[in-house]
Amino acid sequence: MRYFVTGAAGFIGSHLADRLLGAGHEVVGYDNFSTGQPEFLQEAQRSPHFFLVRGDTLNQDSLTQAIGRADFVFHMAANADVRFGTQHPRKDLEQNTLATFNVLEAMRANGVHRIAFASTGSIYGEPDIFPTPESAPFPVQTSLYGASKLAAEGLIEAYCEGFGFHGYIFRFVSILGERYTHGHVFDFFKQLRDHPDELYVLGNGKQRKSYLYVQDCIDAMLLIIEKAQEKVNIFNLGTDQECEVDDSIDWICDYLRVSPKRIYSGGERGWIGDSPHILLDCSRVRELGWQPKLRIREGVIRTLQYLEQNQWVLGGRS
């Protein structure tokens, strides 16, 4: 099989490329390196079956040419940071919604009909039901990020109905692990490296979240595209476990052997559009035989180990 992976130099995309290559497939990686890192592709580029195209998902012609004769598209490229939406609302619209439209049109132009999409549990907004199933009541969006991903989901579904596509929509919790380049573990590690005595925490520390280790995430995606054969296949991906931000801080401080004073910005939400409670019902993917190998704490520790050994990733964006 020949897979086309957008965001192939990103956190999840690069692991996915490695795994697909390891399973004997061809991979065409597509990335504009705005947040993707060439270093993440070092392993992939040792394979003769890996092809890298430097391009932007907003460039329709480049995308159409690059997709070419792919059998399957993993659309992982995105503006993945939910926090700064109100600072630049057009960014989520362009990089998540319009980019997905461009990918779909590029696929249609090439006669490619199978797409998997990295969506997010953020599209449930602030749900009333926990754990939240895929069939939760029609949600109200609370972030531009969530809105932009919801829009992309809708486009994919409409292409499935209208153009005979098969779609796989994965609603992730936050993903942790090697090559992790943003999020709370990243921020806290960076802060504690620079000033071990103080930790600034967005919100009151009581936000309850779920996290999934990146290899568990990829296990699930690869199992789902093999086993699920509906026109539209929607799956939550997370663990059955949740933790408070304060729990995660405890684990991080224990690991780093620091005892900072914790300074909370306060409020139930860390930022505008932050969901104070995220826990997804993942029984649908579990029924296919998947279960995560790592618990949240183990995922946090793996992430810290990676950051310790790869402090260059802290240098750039946060």
Next chain:
Amino acid sequence: MRYFVTGAAGFIGSHLADRLLGAGHEVVGYDNFSTGQPEFLQEAQRSPHFFLVRGDTLNQDSLTQAIGRADFVFHMAANADVRFGTQHPRKDLEQNTLATFNVLEAMRANGVHRIAFASTGSIYGEPDIFPTPESAPFPVQTSLYGASKLAAEGLIEAYCEGFGFHGYIFRFVSILGERYTHGHVFDFFKQLRDHPDELYVLGNGKQRKSYLYVQDCIDAMLLIIEKAQEKVNIFNLGTDQECEVDDSIDWICDYLRVSPKRIYSGGERGWIGDSPHILLDCSRVRELGWQPKLRIREGVIRTLQYLEQNQWVLGGRS
């Protein structure tokens, strides 16, 4: 109050402008006249409180300038025809999703924070629950039109959370009445005028739909923006009644005194993305004290009367 109405020369928008002017408000109408009709604004233009701006919702600068010091925005402009999405997927994206983003950004630039939006029951896709409530299970989109409106809803909701907007989202069934310029009554009337002996029907005639008379629709919208004061206010708008396409054909043929041979294209759906059953649970708006004055059959008859007396509307697009 000064209302800004996009799509003011359209079917619903022009009636809305008339009603707002009649209630003593100022109205700035915005329309590119791609489907809007100057004739629909004849009544409005007799008012000294009506101001017309010819402009496109894809033109951010024009929109921003036109919204100016409005108190409230009714965003009614859209590509309103669900049927032809697969012929031009970019049209729904641009005219519904991007246009809504532009309206929101133009509002933000002007410090205007209250928006009402013409959404659609099509965003429920093919639901399992009838009548379908606003809190129906998370739907799967089946049309590019529905997907584009869902995306617009999500943007509005995110602006409510992120920028302190107040949003009113109306999920309409099909609307009927004077100034109606597309839809099944339009198509059937036009066909029967041209060839009274034959009627081509998309689908098997058994699709079950709900319709609402335009003045009932406007009554509901005006009541809701007066009474509902949540950050995000989502309301289905329809009747508690449904009919089969064949019922509607019976009423149309009785009224026109014709007995055509009915030729069905067949299948449960009239076109790609057609929902074979639409019936919305409108108890939420009814609880505010609204109820429709006309039943579906009466709405169909009013539409036929209008079309008979205004056959010029049949000449252009269908």
